[in-house]
């Protein structure tokens with residue numbers, strides 16, 4: 001069911017500073033930032049030859065990553081995103097297998113304009129999993 005690795009996400013307390021670190025210290029190509037209020041984050045993407053890195057900081061009240069950053073003051077690996085062909089079929093299979101699909105279970109449109117869903121980290125070895133339909 002899961003396909004390519006779409007991105008690995010790192011939550012950061014200061015997106016501008018993290019962007020500068022990647023650009024100047026790691027020579028990375030970093031996109032312009034995208035504010036995504038429906039997701040409660042602002043993100044940039046770093047394009048690598050074989051995948052992407054998503055840097056994200058909280059946006060607005062009630063950001064889903066606020067508590068994570070309280071626990072991890074310098075930031076940290078936040079989630080991993082796998083690609084799927086059919087996100088509703090994947091959701092239904094996972095839910096029937098006992099996995100917790102986060103939110104109301106309906107896909108939202110993510111940063112790439114594609115439907116995304118999240119699976120509870122406790123069901124996947126302590127790792128927050130995002131699925132993106134491509």
Ligand SMILES: CC[C@@H](C(=O)O)C(=O)SCCNC(=O)CCNC(=O)[C@H](O)C(C)(C)COP(=O)(O)OP(=O)(O)OC[C@H]1O[C@@H](n2cnc3c(N)ncnc32)[C@H](O)[C@@H]1OP(=O)(O)O
Pocket residue numbers: 009036039041043054056064065067068077078079081102103109110111112116118120121122126127128130
């Ligand atoms: C940019 C758009 C999109 C894209 O297109 O790529 C995105 O990536 S949006 C990214 C931001 N949105 C989300 O992360 C949505 C899904 N996340 C959530 O709903 C919440 O973050 C969460 C997973 C429910 C956790 O929220 P939190 O407030 O931290 O809840 P708890 O404190 O109750 O945590 C429960 C439990 O899980 C552990 N935890 C939390 N976050 C993570 C994580 N990222 N990785 C691993 N483990 C995590 C937390 O430590 C708690 O564990 P225990 O203390 O042992 O119970």
Ligand SMILES: [Co+2]
Pocket residue numbers: 007009054079081130
């Ligand atoms: Co993501």
